[in-house]
Amino acid sequence: MYIVGNKRGFLLAELGQLNLKGELHIKHLERVKSVTDAKEANMFSKHLSLLWLSWERTAESQLQENVEQILEVLQPHIHHLQELRVEGYTGVHFPQWMSSPSLKNLHCVYIKDCQSCLHLPQLGKLPYLKELFISNVSRIIYLDEESYDGGAEGGFTELEHLSLEKLPNLIRISREDRENLFPHLSALVVIECPNLLGLPCLPSLNYICIQGKCNQDLLSSIHKHGGLESLCFYDNKELTCFPDGMLRNLISLKLLMIWSCSEIEVLDEALQHVTSLESLILSDLQNLKLLPASLGNLGFLHKLIISNCPKLTCLPMSIQSLTGLESLGIYSCSELEKRCEKETGEDWPKIAHVQNIEIRNTRLIF
Template sequence: MAEALLGIVIQNLQSFGQDQLATFWGVDKQTLKLSSNLSAIRAVLRDAERKQITSHAVKDWLQKLTDAAYVLDDILDECSIHFTKMHSDDGHTSCLSRLHPSDILFRFNIGKRMEDITQRFHDIHEEKSKFNLEPGVTEVVQTVDDDWRQTSSDITEPVVYGRDHDRHVEVEDVGDKVWKKLYRRSFFEEAKSDEFGIIRSFKMHDLFHDLAQSIMGEECMVIEKGSWTPLSTRVHYLANFNKYVDMPASMQFMTAFKKVESLRTFLNFGTMGQLPSNNCLRALCTTSSLFSRLNDVRHLRYLSLSWSSVAILDNTICQLPKLQTLKLEYYPQISELPKDLTQLQDLRHIVINYCALLQEMPANIGKLRHLRTLSFFSVGSKPGCGLAELHSLNLGGELSIRGLKNVSSEWDAKQANLIDKKDLNILHLSWDGDANSEGSNVSEEIVLEALQPPSTLKSFGINGYQGRQLSSWMRNTAVLRDLVNVTLFNCDNCEELPPLGKLPYLKSLYVSGMKNVKCIDGESYDGGEDKAFPSLEKLNVQNLPNLERLLRDEGVEMLPCLSRLTINGVFNLKIPHLPSAKELDASRIDEAASFIEGVGENMACLKTLKISSIKGVKTLPDQLGMLDALERYLQFDKWFRW
């Protein structure tokens, strides 16, 4: 840990000197002395990290080194922020700006802090002689791959002064490779993936966790439920899970917090009356109401805010020049994002979940040229709010586009350039209203045709589409081939669905609100395909009043893997042979007698059956007696005989 951190600090210090910022701030002598001491210390770090396991003195020395490295990194980051703030629009620094009282004061403070930290590293350098540490002693016997040493130091991103910020993408790739390597070596375990194969959770092996906790010592702390843990001044990473607020203990905790020298991460999953004021934070997870009370968190790279009833997000977010990740969740009333959000040129990820009323995006979001994740985008009618803003963004992960009724032209739809966004996994398209509403003069069929996604999608959803015909790319199995999940919702005028039965990896299908559809798959099977819906496990069909059958061609084997079937508002469906189905939830069915007979005859493996709100049944059909596999329950509710 110390070696990786020190490597980054040395790299930042070199950049600080090469870009003449040290001279600009009048600290070039301290910078040279720091570089010399840090290089000498770094040479013996591997030996020190090995010896700390048996020597408390070495471990304490490493902790002093780590604490000092964080402080130096804070100073360099502060210089970077202030230098950027002083820059004029033409890329040069005004000479007059050096004479501004605030800049004179900043130079004085930085000079004093650099003197202090230089002396601190000098003392650490002198102290290392007590331990007889040898340079590079473990290089020959080290069993960890050399690239691990190199890439581990890349995980903590260096400060970049006027250079290409796309290095962050490389760091993310490195992080993914490192995680996979650690998982193969059982450092992590119990990884759980979603239906698209994306790992959502995992845990550290107990032995590695205990070892890491022992090595990290006071640097990393967790406040467990029901207790306020005494806080060390050396803590750098803190998570709070305590939901019980005891005011005396809380006040004592806040007082201790003021003595913490360089807190980097604070994850607040509990309840606190207020957040500690610490301007060194790089990562913060909390509620919006607590965040708005903070005065200075300009070093933040990661900000996660959740559970708030505010309608407009606090504009102070736009005063975080280093912010790279913004995550907003559970804001049921929020309607717009801060207008100045595009000032945050370092933003890479904007993740928005469960913000149902959000309708307006900041204008010109395409200016965030480093953006790699934009989970939500709402098309607006104002300049700079159209789909063209997505054109040059190299987006990946999930993208949900709302407000497609506001698309102004076919050109604007094509400018979204979705087909070239090869890293997209999940795409949702929503019209949110009637076709050709005010502000739109282009048909929805043309818009949908222009929004062809890459063929690498795992999940696709469409909502509120009022066109009669689906796009040509939606009928092309080469485009849809990798889909695992499909949702088609309230496409009222569509008469046919895509050839979903021919998708080899499709596991989940939800179809609702399509009054003209008579079959889920209207394709013909000429014998080339062995099965229809070969991988489908969950099928949910709702409000399809004219649906008669699942396949037009039911002579082919279908749904061999189907486990769960949900039917609601489908009046005349005939149940085909479904040999593997284990759960059935059916409601709002008119011709229920024949439906229930079909269930008994064609779903022999059924374990759970729930039928409600049906008509036309006076007695239970004898065929239900054929369901020998029923285990959990047989539930009937709201039956109507007429």
């Protein structure tokens, strides 16, 4: 780590004399006074595998001039770079080098707290990008704005993991709905993106996690992804129910987790469609009152966890038909705990066939 300061021994230009390799984090870039100082750091001569460039949001950063040119001249040697992080950058535009197809070893990009930026770099042009994390870049509307010149091959051809966090104005992942975009994307995390509309068809997607407020159109588009194996919802205080048909085509789904969605009262009959489900986790659902009879249709279910669902007072009779259920955990659900007491509880006959049962008056922490 190199912390930029205003005195000799801490000036960015002094990096120019050093033969650096491996990983480098440069902090407090808001203290750089001129493009010349940044250029003298001679970053293009550094054979770095990881470069992390960060600005702190201070009065100094708001007054910094030529910040776009400063980032432009901080380009490292392109042939060795594997991971790039940019945090707190106050420019409106990113330099072209960040999306150069010549960055053939770059597999991970992390962009955070760049709140003045109107557009992201053209990251779809990076030929071997596998992981992309975008957080708190509040003005962007699209992740990908490229047309790819009408060619058959779209962008992000090798991307496997995409995380989108705190993007209040993001409305679509791609400006164009091209079927060949994101062909290898397997994991998608969406956190606090309330205006993100439906997903395009992502043929390799097997994991989705949606956290915080989200658009109903986003939920309705989940059904397109028949190869999905894990689906998680977390911390949505406004979600009262799931759209009709959201789970209808998810024939490969093995894990469904719904956590801290306090307004959900019932899980409707949609569960009947996810017949391949193996694990169901329900936690911190303060208003959940009922589990559907369709729970009994989940013939492959072997793990059921219910934690901190205080209004859930009984289990459906159909749970008796889950002969493959191996593990049942009930935590901090006072009424349900009483009904499921061994031998004496009213619901005990429904679950007596389950091999491993744990009932505790403590919340389960994941």
